[in-house]
Amino acid sequence: MTTVVQIEDLSKHFVIRKEKSLKERVVNFSRSKLHKEEFWALRDINLEISSGTTVGLIGPNGSGKSTLLKMIGGILQPDTGSVKIRGRLAALLELGAGFHPDLTGRENVYLNASILGLSRVQIDKYFDAIVDFSGIEKFIDTQVKFYSSGMYVRLAFSVAVHVDPDILLVDEVLAVGDEPFQRKCLERIRQFQSEGRTIVLVTHGLDQVAEFCDRAVVLEKGHIVTDGSPRTALRLLRADFEEARQEERERALEVIDPGRALPRAQFTGIALASESGQTGHPVLTGGEGLFIAMQIESERTLPDCIIEIGIANPLGVVVYATNTKMLEAQVPPLGSVNKYNVFVPKQHLGEGDYSVQVGLTLADGTELHRVPEAGQFSVDGDGRARGFIRLDPRFSVLDANAV
Amino acid sequence: MTSTQQDRAVALAEQPLRTAGPRLGFASGTWSSIKDIFDQRELLDMLIRRELKARYKDSALGFVWTLIRPLAMLLIYYVALGKFMGAARQTPEFAIFIYAGLTAWGFYSEALSAGTGSVVANSGLVKKVYLPREIFPLSAIGSALFNFAIQLVILVLATVAMGSFPTGSRWGYFIGATLILVLYGTAMALLLSAWNVYLRDIQYLVEIFVMIFFWVSPIVYPWAMFIDNVKSTLIQEVYLANPITLAVLGFQRTFWTAGDAKPVPDHLYFRMGIAILIGIVLLWLCQRVFARLQANFAQEL
Numbered sequence: 074m075t076t077v078v079q080i081e082d083l084s085k086h087f088v089i090r091k092e093k094s095l096k097e098r099v100v101n102f103s104r105s106k107l108h109k110e111e112f113w114a115l116r117d118i119n120l121e122i123s124s125g126t127t128v129g130l131i132g133p134n135g136s137g138k139s140t141l142l143k144m145i146g147g148i149l150q151p152d153t154g155s156v157k158i159r160g161r162l163a164a165l166l167e168l169g170a171g172f173h174p175d176l177t178g179r180e181n182v183y184l185n186a187s188i189l190g191l192s193r194v195q196i197d198k199y200f201d202a203i204v205d206f207s208g209i210e211k212f213i214d215t216q217v218k219f220y221s222s223g224m225y226v227r228l229a230f231s232v233a234v235h236v237d238p239d240i241l242l243v244d245e246v247l248a249v250g251d252e253p254f255q256r257k258c259l260e261r262i263r264q265f266q267s268e269g270r271t272i273v274l275v276t277h278g279l280d281q282v283a284e285f286c287d288r289a290v291v292l293e294k295g296h297i298v299t300d301g302s303p304r305t306a307l308r309l310l311r312a313d314f315e316e317a318r319q320e321e322r323e324r325a326l327e328v329i330d331p332g333r334a335l336p337r338a339q340f341t342g343i344a345l346a347s348e349s350g351q352t353g354h355p356v357l358t359g360g361e362g363l364f365i366a367m368q369i370e371s372e373r374t375l376p377d378c379i380i381e382i383g384i385a386n387p388l389g390v391v392v393y394a395t396n397t398k399m400l401e402a403q404v405p406p407l408g409s410v411n412k413y414n415v416f417v418p419k420q421h422l423g424e425g426d427y428s429v430q431v432g433l434t435l436a437d438g439t440e441l442h443r444v445p446e447a448g449q450f451s452v453d454g455d456g457r458a459r460g461f462i463r464l465d466p467r468f469s470v471l472d473a474n475a476v
Numbered sequence: 477m478t479s480t481q482q483d484r485a486v487a488l489a490e491q492p493l494r495t496a497g498p499r500l501g502f503a504s505g506t507w508s509s510i511k512d513i514f515d516q517r518e519l520l521d522m523l524i525r526r527e528l529k530a531r532y533k534d535s536a537l538g539f540v541w542t543l544i545r546p547l548a549m550l551l552i553y554y555v556a557l558g559k560f561m562g563a564a565r566q567t568p569e570f571a572i573f574i575y576a577g578l579t580a581w582g583f584y585s586e587a588l589s590a591g592t593g594s595v596v597a598n599s600g601l602v603k604k605v606y607l608p609r610e611i612f613p614l615s616a617i618g619s620a621l622f623n624f625a626i627q628l629v630i631l632v633l634a635t636v637a638m639g640s641f642p643t644g645s646r647w648g649y650f651i652g653a654t655l656i657l658v659l660y661g662t663a664m665a666l667l668l669s670a671w672n673v674y675l676r677d678i679q680y681l682v683e684i685f686v687m688i689f690f691w692v693s694p695i696v697y698p699w700a701m702f703i704d705n706v707k708s709t710l711i712q713e714v715y716l717a718n719p720i721t722l723a724v725l726g727f728q729r730t731f732w733t734a735g736d737a738k739p740v741p742d743h744l745y746f747r748m749g750i751a752i753l754i755g756i757v758l759l760w761l762c763q764r765v766f767a768r769l770q771a772n773f774a775q776e777l
Contacts, residue, residue, distance in 0.1 A: 075489040087775060124485045143774065147497025147606040150771040157493035167604045173526055175533040184526055187519045188605055216533070239488060269481030 074123035075159065077240055077271050078145055082154035083118040085140060086111055114140040116295040118154070124239070127272040129282035129303060131310055132292035133317070138275045139244055141292065145273060146242050160239030163189050165230075167244065172229065174218035178209065181217050182232055189236045199235045207231035208254070227254055234261045241265060244275045259285075279307055283388040304387050308446075311389045315445045322440065338371035338378070338407060339442040340431055345450050356451045357420065359463055363450065365415040365429060375407040378441075381432035382415055386425065392461045394430075421463045424454025497606055497771075505767055506760065512608040520611045524618035531619075542623050543630065546582055550575050553696045567698050569734035572634060576731040577695035577724045579631055580653060583624040584661050584720055585686045590616040591665025592672050592682045599777040609770045610763065613665040620661070631731055640733040652748040653726030656719050659755030663762040670769040673776050693721040694728075700738045716741055719751040 089110040115137045122128055130138040143149045144156050146164040171188045172181045182203055186196045204210055207227045209220075217225065262285060265272060276282060282289050282303050289306035291299040293313075299306050347355035348362040357363060365382065383394035397404050404413075427450055432443040458464070513520070532538045553574050558564030567573055594612040595602060602609060635641050642650075672678040692715070694702055706712060715721060726748060728735060741747065 075485045076493070077488055079493055124488050125481050145496060148603065148774045150497055156496040158496050159491045159493050160488045162496075164605055167600075171601045171605070173530050175530040176526060180526070180529065184522050187522050188601065188607065193518050239484065267481070269484035 074125065076121050077124045077159045078120070078122040078273070079157045080118055080120040080145070080154070081157075083115055083120075083141075083144060083151050083156060084113065084153045085115040085137075085144065085149065086113045086152055113295050115144070118295075118297060120290065120297070120300070122271060122273065124160075124271050125266075125269040126288055127266055127274065127286045129286035129289040129306075130273065130275045130292060131277075131279065131282055131289055131306065132298075133314070135294075136292040137295040138292050142242050142244055142273060142275050145240075158240060161190065161237065162240045162242065163233070163236045163238035164242040165233045165244065172217055172225070175216060177216055178204075178213040178220070178228055182213075182228065185229065185232045186236065189233065190238075191236055195237075203231045203235050206234070206257070223251065223254075230258060234258070234265075238270060240271045240273065242273050245277065279310065280388070280390070283307060307388055312445065315443070319443070337441075338369060338375055338433060340367055340433065340444050340447070341370045342366075342368040343429070343431060343444065343447040345429060345448040347450070354449050354451070356453055357422075358453050359455060360419055360421070363417045363420055365417070365431075365448070367413050367415075367431060367447075369407060369411045369413070369433060371407040371409060371411070375435070377436035378404050378407055379434045379436065380404060380413065381430075381434065383430040383432075384422070385428050385430055386461060387428070391430070392422070392427070396432075396434075420452070422452045423458060423460045423463050424452055424456075425461070426451045506764065509608065509610065509763060509767055513610050513614070516608055516611055519607070520615055520618065523611060523615035524622070527615060527619040528622055539626075542626055546575075546578055546627055549578055553578075557696055563697065563701070566701070567735070567738075569638060569640065569732060572631075572638060572640070573698065573728060573732045573735060574696055575631055575634065576727040577693070579624065579627045580657060580724045580727040581690060581693065581695050581720070582627060583620055583657050584723070585690070586620040586623065587617050587657075587661030587665050588668065588682055588686060589679075590620060591661070592668040592679050594665070595669040595673050595773065596676070596679075596777065603774050603777055609773060610666065610766060613669040613766075614662070616669075617658070617662050617665055621658070624657075635731055635733070642730050642733055646730045646733075649726040649744070649748075650730040652745070652752065653723040653730070656723040656726070656748060656751050656755060659752065659759050660719050663755065663759040666759075666766040667762040670766045670773075673769070673773055689718075689720065692718060693724045695724055698735070698738060699725060699728075699740065703739065712741075716747060719755065722748050722751050 089112070118141065130141060132138050140149065142164075144151060145158065146162065147156075147158075148164070171185050173184065176184070182200065183193075183196055186199070186203070187193070191199070204213055207224075207230070209224050209227060212220065212224060217228075220228070262272070266285070272285075274282070274286065286303045288301070289299075289303040290297055291306045291310050299309050344352060344366045345355055346352045346364040346366070347357050348364070349358075355363070367380075369380075379396050379398050381394065381396040383391045385391045428446050429448045429450070430443070430445050431447045433441045435441065454463075532541055535541060537544075550571065554564070554571055558567075558570045558574070564570035591613045594616040595609060598612045601607065602612075632641070668678055668682060702715070703712060706715070722744070725740065725744060729740065729744065
């Protein structure tokens, strides 16, 4: 495979100045240092991307994803290190960058396409395809300022997917338009992939990463935390988000009501077991039942608690969730140590790995504790189907002459 | 892996790795900058069209407005200075005289003010797509040139109407003057547009500058009047060191045929030649400064 993007020891720092005008600068000249704030947006990044791969850059807000993408695009210059690329590059950093509201759709197509690197002859050739893809033929000679935001984005995206890049940089723009249009866009992305184009994607839509990317790079505070399969990257990132959420929740509660601390109750043990007696990480055969045993310790007696149970696939998508309230199960008031068992007699899950999530809430919905990955189990399949659930379809041939 | 994928990978392997974005280096980058801009000439053309089309898009008169402004100025100066203050009595064909100066100055001031704001005005593009950023000030120059051309047509028509169409060697002054205007206009637009990104005060300073320098060139008063009032040759030389003054004088030499009998500075051709040479060096310097400063445009905007 050919390396198309090569990043070596890349660092970038930003200086935030709190003054902009001449007066402020002159007045504060001697104290200039005080009015500066530096931070490293990227620190010692090393990354190689080979041709034909789709790489997702993910991470919390402010982790440097977009900065990295802009560095690859040559929009920002590195402070140290280097960014080298091969081939034609197109950046979809923001749809409709360069659209002029006073010009018509037609004029904007020409302008935007030439900004993205098409020649006039090429635009003439693709023009009909672009308009056709956008589905707004009727309004192509209307000024863009009269477009709805959906139409605007449709036209911009159509232009963008008709450029012919070797490397495509995409920043948060895949989820545009209504559903049929979205599907069309995603199809086009798949086509790009099959044509061996390299795509670098920045997104918060983790499901998109799971769906499209061969590789995911998790950034945090300007460093690469993980670089590998989307599956592991997403698991790590979701666990991080969960941790941050927990912390925030506790802080928020303290702010609201510092006197009244939330009653402390938490899961102290969860164990999975299969019907056949396997424990640890049980591997279930099709239809085999699953036991989930759990222990909760509480500081004081708590009436009216709800226990939640969920089953998620490796990408974190919850395929099944329930709680004791929905099950109309009685949970006696929590004592200091409580033990419960949940038995799922006949699971109908498809082949694959799953994780169990558990949660404990009060009757008013206040969350006491949540464990996003309480345990894992796998389900063996018979190779007869794919997907998350197991059905038992029958196939038969109908008489072609029957009415 | 399909064959298209393989083909692309093979084709890519043949290309060298190149640095993303512009290449730095003060002297060495000149050639690559020129090449980059030349490669984007189609886009430059489209940006100029965009600017022209968008300017009067929803107005009923459209392009006529580009004419109304200078004609109104002509009227004001003709009436106020020419008739009320009596300048027209000493200056034959006063209208042609004023309009020649206004045309030259109009281009320069538009290049300066539109050029200065050009990068900031296109910040959306600068932050989102990498393009050689020179094209933004250059497109401002381009649209100023277009308006300049329209005004020139009127100026020429006016000389025809007055029966004093300029002929022969006069056009040498015109070529020299236009070269000076374009060189200095472009150089200043590049420099100021880059500075303006870092310090927004520049655009207001430019407004003041344009206002003051309008009176520091012999646009609405003739050179003869200036030397009548300022006898010091030193001040006269300083006054003539302003390349725009030379350009304005060049325009008047070309189109204001009735003013042939009036005094002109010595060695006007020679002075213009020097100004052009300096202008070329200045343009190069300004482009290099621009190339240096543009590295941080995206984060400053």
